[in-house]
Amino acid sequence: MALQLPFKFAGSSKDALTSSRARVSKMMEYDQPLVWVVLLLMLFGMVMVYSASIALPDSPKYANYKNTYFLQRQATFICISLMAGLFVFRVKIAVWQRYASLMFVGTLILLALVIVPGVGLSVNGAQRWLNLRVFNLQPSEIMKIAAVLYAADYTVRKQEYMHKLTKGFLPMAGAIGLVGLFLLLEPDLGAFGVIVCIAMGILFLGGINIVWFGGIGALLMLIFGAIIWLSPFRRARMFAYLDPWKDGNALDKAYQLTHSLIAFGRGEFLASALAAASKSCTTCRKRTPTSSWL
Numbered sequence: 315m316a317l318q319l320p321f322k323f324a325g326s327s328k329d330a331l332t333s334s335r336a337r338v339s340k341m342m343e344y345d346q347p348l349v350w351v352v353l354l355l356m357l358f359g360m361v362m363v364y365s366a367s368i369a370l371p372d373s374p375k376y377a378n379y380k381n382t383y384f385l386q387r388q389a390t391f392i393c394i395s396l397m398a399g400l401f402v403f404r405v406k407i408a409v410w411q412r413y414a415s416l417m418f419v420g421t422l423i424l425l426a427l428v429i430v431p432g433v434g435l436s437v438n439g440a441q442r443w444l445n446l447r448v449f450n451l452q453p454s455e456i457m458k459i460a461a462v463l464y465a466a467d468y469t470v471r472k473q474e475y476m477h478k479l480t481k482g483f484l485p486m487a488g489a490i491g492l493v494g495l496f497l498l499l500e501p502d503l504g505a506f507g508v509i510v511c512i513a514m515g516i517l518f519l520g521g522i523n524i525v526w527f528g529g530i531g532a533l534l535m536l537i538f539g540a541i542i543w544l545s546p547f548r549r550a551r552m553f554a555y556l557d558p559w560k561d562g563n564a565l566d567k568a569y570q571l572t573h574s575l576i577a578f579g580r581g582e583f584l585a586s587a588l589a590a591a592s593k594s595c596t597t598c599r600k601r602t603p604t605s606s607w608l
Contacts, residue, residue: 344403346428356392363388414460414467418489425441425455425496442500454497454505458512464489465513469520477523483530486513503541503548556599 365431367384370376380386428434428444435443435450443450468486475481490513497506514534518527551567554560558568558575565572 320502326523360388360392378436400497409469410463411467414463417460418457418464421453422493422496424451425457425493427497428453430497439504440500442502454500454502454509457493458505458509461490461509461512462516465516466520469516473521476517476521479523479526482522483517483526486517487530503538507538 323484342414364382365384368381369383370379371381374385429441433444433447434441437443444452465486469476472482472485490510494506497503497509506565514527514531542552554563554567555571558564558571561595
């Protein structure tokens with residue numbers, strides 16, 4: 315299967331019409347513009363990683379690292395993901411639908427394992443990973459994909475009940491609520507918010523009653539607001555982002571925001587050259603190096 319450009323550099327619309335009539339019409343095997351957008355984003359991401367990590371050897375902590383270490387690491391993972399993507403692309407949609415529930419339950423088990431003491435890996439107070447020796451697996455990222463498949467399969471199976479609250483929405487709400495319970499115990503409110511948005515979006519496309527959808531959306535906003543307000547560290551972080559330059563925020567809770575603003579002010583929209591950011595890795599205090607690109 316050869317990739318094709320999603321556009322033509324030359325030729326008239328008349329030629330294209332004649333050509334289309336001469337051959338049998340068929341549906342495209344894949345979304346070409348989407349493929350190109352993903353590829354461009356991955357390449358752009360590699361530039362960002364290189365720009366942010368090229369000066370790492372200047373720091374004593376990374377003195378034994380090459381300045382291309384993280385670039386090579388990112389390129390390796392991109393190659394692996396491309397091979398995995400080609401494999402996934404060849405799997406029929408019917409197969410994904412058949413195993414959507416099993417994938418959801420399996421990922422739910424992984425989320426449960428994460429919060430088991432001695433099994434999940436804890437970093438800076440958050441227990442979100444499983445140590446697989448070769449790399450650390452974050453089940454919440456897999457759940458984002460599993461939630462898409464499960465919600466899509468659910469709307470197909472329950473299509474006749476989508477306008478009913480008890481049979482159409484509540485079963486899905488219970489499943490996503492269980493996911494949220496595990497994620498909040500990690501804690502990872504951000505991942506929970508993304509998964510809720512995924513589920514609500516697919517339910518909307520699946521034909522859920524628009525009145526119920528609006529009411530549930532408003533209720534979810536209140537729930538997330540209450541979670542943030544009742545959690546001291548989340549509330550403090552929210553206020554820190556509202557006033558990042560306040561004493562005690564700039565070098566603590568709003569550290570990444572303030573240094574990103576400094577880098578953006580230094581490089582402006584077009585940014586400065588690679589590794590020419592105003593903030594070097596030696597000032598980032600165990601954080602991700604800040605580049606004028608970021």
